[in-house]
Amino acid sequence: MNDLTIPLTMQVNGTDHSIDVEPRRHLADVLREDLALTGTHLGCEHGVCGACTVLIDGEPARACLMLAVQAEGSEIVTIEGLADADGTMHPVQAAMHQAMSFQCAFCTPGFLMSTIALLRDNPSPTTEEIREELSGNLCRCTGYQSIVDGVETAVELMGSDR
Amino acid sequence: MKFPPFTYHRPRSIEEALDLLAEHGDDAKVLAGGQSLLPVMALRLGRPEHIVDIGSIVELATIDVDDDRLRVGAMVRHAEAEGSPRVAERAPLLRAALPHVGHRAIRSRGTVVGSIAHADAAAELPAVCLATNAEIELRSATQSRTINAADFFDGHFTTVAHSDELVTSVRFGTPGTHHAVIEQSRRHGDYAMVGVACQLTIADAIVTSAALAFFGVSSTAVRVAEAEAALIGTDAGPEAIASMRAAVTDVLEPDGDIHATAAYRRHVAGVVAARSIHAALHNEEAAA
Ligand SMILES: Cc1cc2nc3c(=O)[nH]c(=O)nc-3n(C[C@H](O)[C@H](O)[C@H](O)COP(=O)(O)OP(=O)(O)OC[C@H]3O[C@@H](n4cnc5c(N)ncnc54)[C@H](O)[C@@H]3O)c2cc1C
Numbered sequence: 001m002n003d004l005t006i007p008l009t010m011q012v013n014g015t016d017h018s019i020d021v022e023p024r025r026h027l028a029d030v031l032r033e034d035l036a037l038t039g040t041h042l043g044c045e046h047g048v049c050g051a052c053t054v055l056i057d058g059e060p061a062r063a064c065l066m067l068a069v070q071a072e073g074s075e076i077v078t079i080e081g082l083a084d085a086d087g088t089m090h091p092v093q094a095a096m097h098q099a100m101s102f103q104c105a106f107c108t109p110g111f112l113m114s115t116i117a118l119l120r121d122n123p124s125p126t127t128e129e130i131r132e133e134l135s136g137n138l139c140r141c142t143g144y145q146s147i148v149d150g151v152e153t154a155v156e157l158m159g160s161d162r
Numbered sequence: 163m164k165f166p167p168f169t170y171h172r173p174r175s176i177e178e179a180l181d182l183l184a185e186h187g188d189d190a191k192v193l194a195g196g197q198s199l200l201p202v203m204a205l206r207l208g209r210p211e212h213i214v215d216i217g218s219i220v221e222l223a224t225i226d227v228d229d230d231r232l233r234v235g236a237m238v239r240h241a242e243a244e245g246s247p248r249v250a251e252r253a254p255l256l257r258a259a260l261p262h263v264g265h266r267a268i269r270s271r272g273t274v275v276g277s278i279a280h281a282d283a284a285a286e287l288p289a290v291c292l293a294t295n296a297e298i299e300l301r302s303a304t305q306s307r308t309i310n311a312a313d314f315f316d317g318h319f320t321t322v323a324h325s326d327e328l329v330t331s332v333r334f335g336t337p338g339t340h341h342a343v344i345e346q347s348r349r350h351g352d353y354a355m356v357g358v359a360c361q362l363t364i365a366d367a368i369v370t371s372a373a374l375a376f377f378g379v380s381s382t383a384v385r386v387a388e389a390e391a392a393l394i395g396t397d398a399g400p401e402a403i404a405s406m407r408a409a410v411t412d413v414l415e416p417d418g419d420i421h422a423t424a425a426y427r428r429h430v431a432g433v434v435a436a437r438s439i440h441a442a443l444h445n446e447e448a449a450a
């Protein structure tokens with residue numbers, strides 16, 4: 001009975017998907033392998049690094065610490081869902097690009113998803129709040145300063161939009 | 163790391179979940195938020211044959227007030243409790259502890275009750291249960307029982323709950339007038355090396371009750387009665403804090419590990435205890 005797949009219906013970046021998955025598979029693998037959304041990265045696969053962060057019904061979550069079948073009925077946004085159809089970057093993407101908030105960029109999708117949730121709930125966070133909220137995302141390259149700069153740039157860009 | 167294979171169950175009601183637990187017993191694990199169980203499985207520290215996912219049981223996702231006590235159901239996630247005005251009002255110590263649990267992306271999935279059932283010796287919420295005299299409500303297919311927090315935790319990762327029992331909810335005790343949770347960890351969001359949950363009741367500038375529950379210092383969270391006694395009847399001034407702190411370092415016998423030596427832990431236990439009193443006294447928001 002272990003090998004049985006079970007049906008899963010979820011919405012990813014606005015598109016409905018109905019697929020069959022093995023219950024043991026985590027959401028990140030299903031996004032990457034079954035839906036070819038390889039922007040969600042896997043670093044540690046046990047919840048520590050934050051590279052796999054996606055939005056589940058608007059809230060940031062580790063896609064490696066969720067069985068795909070737990071996403072039944074959920075709306076999911078991944079890094080691929082941020083830019084407009086014409087390729088115009090989301091303001092947080094544009095800001096991080098401008099501030100050069102990455103080196104190898106392996107961690108970047110996770111930081112972007114965490115930052116989007118942060119700025120939605122708190123549009124003008126202090127530097128301390130930014131560091132606190134992003135403490136669950138690890139970066140092996142930048143030393144974090146350029147990432148904090150990127151978030152602060154995003155605050156400015158998004159503030160001037162309003 | 164991929165999870166080992168298992169048979170997945172998604173009960174829609176408490177009764178259905180209890181029947182599954184009765185049938186599969188030791189071979190089954192309850193899956194709530196998965197923020198501890200799934201890493202355990204990824205690291206092959208556990209290999210349950212059956213997973214009983216309680217995430218679709220709507221009746222478990224409620225916060226209510228019962229007999230003047232805040233009751234948190236098994237599917238209430240940390241983030242939801244953190245944002246709940248009822249929790250802030252009725253269980254301010256729980257509210258103070260929640261931001262210390264992991265990171266935001268962990269708290270949006272993890273549950274309050276899951277943290278308590280998991281019983282990690284370094285976790286914040288079991289200490290909150292001890293400090294507030296919480297009651298743990300358990301159900302199996304054949305019986306219901308309520309256990310005081312003081313009798314619930316049995317050791318690191320172990321409780322007196324049986325394998326066929328579901329923790330349906332936890333009722334937190336009456337708040338004090340002042341609260342704080344203070345911890346020392348290696349990195350922000352990590353499990354604490356040492357921490358304390360502190361609840362005081364102060365009337366006419368005199369401490370009438372005190373609860374100090376430490377985590378990360380023993381195989382379960384522990385209250386230190388001698389330290390609490392050193393505060394009761396005092397103004398919680400510098401002298402009282404000094405004797406409280408001496409009691410803490412006297413009584414606690416933490417183990418050393420890769421993160422901190424025993425002597426360091428004992429010292430820091432005294433430090434966080436003193437800080438928690440200052441924080442509780444100065445946190446006006448925490449006053450009931
Ligand atoms: C990176 C990271 C950092 C973390 N940092 C902290 C931290 O600083 N402090 C902290 O306290 N925790 C921390 N955690 C753990 C997190 O808080 C977990 O969410 C929590 O411990 C368990 O809640 P859960 O709902 O996710 O439970 P699950 O993972 O679903 O379950 C955990 C265990 O409890 C059992 N269980 C769960 N619910 C019930 C129930 N209702 N009845 C009976 N048994 C049940 C399960 O069978 C399992 O054995 C961290 C986790 C990660 C990944």
Ligand code: FES
Nearest residue numbers: 043044045050064
């Ligand atoms: S891959 Fe999910 S947290 Fe590291």
Ligand code: FES
Nearest residue numbers: 103105139140141
């Ligand atoms: S840019 Fe390389 S890990 Fe962050």
